[in-house]
Amino acid sequence: MTTPLTQFKSDTKESTVDFDHRKWMQTALKGYENTRGGVEETFGDFDQAKRTGAAIKWEAIENLDTLLEEMTQNLEARGTKICWAGNGAEAVDYILRVAEDCDAKKVIKSKCMTTEEIHLNPAMQKAGMEVVESDLGEFIVQLRGEDPFHFVFPAMHLKRNKISKVFEEKIGSEPSNDPEELCMIARSYMRTKYCEADIGISGANFGVAETGMISITENEGNARLTTSLPKVHIAVMGIEKVIPKLDDLSIMLPLLGTAGAGQWLTGYNSMIGGPRQEGEVDGPEEFHLVLVDNHRTRLLADPEQRDALRCIRCGACLNVCPIFKNIGGHSYGTTYQGPIGSVITPHLRGLQPYKHLSYSSSLCGACSETCPVKIDLHHHLMRNRRDAVVEKGGTMERFAMRQFSKVMARPKLYRSCEGLMRLGEKCWRPLKGKKADPLKAWTQTRELHPPAPKSFHKQWKEKQQGKS
Ligand code: SF4
Known part of the structure; x- marks a missing residue:
């Protein structure tokens, strides 16, 4: 039976031996990191900006109930319809009902990871609708039938030739190796899709409680067309996206652009506060906001990890x-990849089936260091490990760790075990790699070095005695 763990193991085995691909990813990601460095300087004190961002989000999470109420009341006052979805199925049901009510056949979407999380596209397609992703990266992975590789850069794993090939096969374009031409192919294909769409679906980067608005930030202008051309706009937003004040965006938007893509601000920033109002020239006739919990309140209830x-x-x-x-994004097998994905997926989808993600970390702390809202990511990975063991630890593992801690806490016992360790290593070496090798799972991909001929303690003692 395939489990998330067995899938992860087989995917990572494949991705880690593809050295060309690893090099390609590392070069691309280094590029973002370098650009970000330059933009950070323009803040004057970037760490202070991060502290401010963290404080804004801290206030929002601590007052989530009242802020959500404030935001939805303001939105409703301007004619927005609100759906409170406890889980993904409730959100999908609501959206399908709206689609049915307006007899929708065609849907255009801008980037929204929450809709990936609730598996909205397959549900809409199953109900007979055509769904087109309008974000270029999302569009490319959609044509390839893949999930996003990175939740900000969904198609970063693909070189131009592969993009050209999928365009050729799926939308009948001419082959091209020119990035501008490839963009134009996607653009001209999508233009008609915007005009034909009955519904536009977007996400929301932030929800502003004070003014009752959602904020959408993007680089291609596709979200603007998605949210304003079709007659019905549905925005899908995780409940944690709310922030208290409009002013807060003055720090949150630059932090978001800088931290992720090394941009001072993303190209297009839109605020949406309801459907088209009287006297306004554009905007949808209906605006629905679907607020998704989907286990976020479970995380909220955890004082250690709610940050x-x-x-x-x-x-x-x-x-x-x-x-x-x-290993790349697809190996994770989750909507949210990388360190934050490894932290939150066990909360969103279950600790036991996804605990392995918290072990796939070097715990170097680079993630916590870079996070613009100062989430203690690498410690959360350790907390997940701890919780997984407390909830359902292996008897052997517990026994081994108990013996290990006993030995480590007693220097004399530790020293007397040295000889045993050397003997054990000598007996094991002839079995290495063979069927009877008890350490096979570990040594298949790692080298077990023989112990040093003399322990550090012995060498030190000899040095003190002037013997070496
Ligand atoms: S955890 Fe921090 S660094 Fe990672 S995606 Fe979220 S905000 Fe960005």
Whole structure:
């Protein structure tokens, strides 16, 4: 039976031996990191900006109930319809009902990871609708039938020739190796899709409680067309995206652009506060906001880890993570990849089936260091490990760790075990790699070095006695 763990193991086995691909990813991610360095300087004190961003999101998460109420009341006052979805199925049901009510056949979407999380596209397609992703990266992976590789740069794993090939096969374009031409192919294909769409679906980067608005930030202008051309606009937003004040965006938007993509600000920033009002020239006739919980309140109830809800999905922790850089996004098998994905997926989908993600980390702390809202990511990975063992630890593992801690806490016992360790290593070596090798799972991909001929303690003692 395939489990998330067995799938992860087989995917990572494949991705880690593809050295060309690893090099390609590392070069691309290094590029974002370098650009970000330059933009950070323009803040004057970037760490202060991060502290401010963290404080804003902290306030939002601590007051989530009242802020959500404030935001929805303001939105409803301007004619927005609100759906409170406890889980993905409720969100999908609501959206399908709206689609049915307006007899929708065609849907255009801008980037929204929450819709990936609730598996909206397959549900809409199953109901007979055509769904087209309008973000270029999302469009490319959609044509390839793949999930996004990185939640900010969904198609970063693909070189131009592969993009050209999928365009050729799926939308009948001429082959091209020119990035501008490839963009134009996608653009001209999508233009008609915007005009034909009955519904536009978007995400929301932030929800502003004070004014009752959602904020969408993007680089291609596709979200603007998605949210304003079709007659019905549905925005899908995780409940943790709310922030208290409009002013807060003055720090959150630059932080988001800088941390993830090394941009001072993303190209287009839109604020949406309801459907088209009287006297306005554009905008949809109907605006629905679907607020998705989907286990976020479970994370909120955990005082140790609730700061993970501060995440603004900038993607910076993926860009610096040595594991992501080598295994790539698809290996995770989750909606949210990288360190933040490894932290929150066990909360969103279950600790036991996804605990392995918290072990796929070097715990170097680069993710926590880079996070613009100061989420303690690498410690959360350790907390997940701890919780997984407390909830369902292996008897052998517990026994081994108990014996290990006993030995490590008693220097005399530790020293007397040295001889045993050397003997054990000598007996094991002839079995190495053979069927009877008890350490096969470990040594298949790692080298077990023989112990040093003399222990450090012995060498030190000899040095003190002037023997060496
Ligand atoms: S955890 Fe921090 S660095 Fe990672 S995506 Fe979220 S905000 Fe960005």
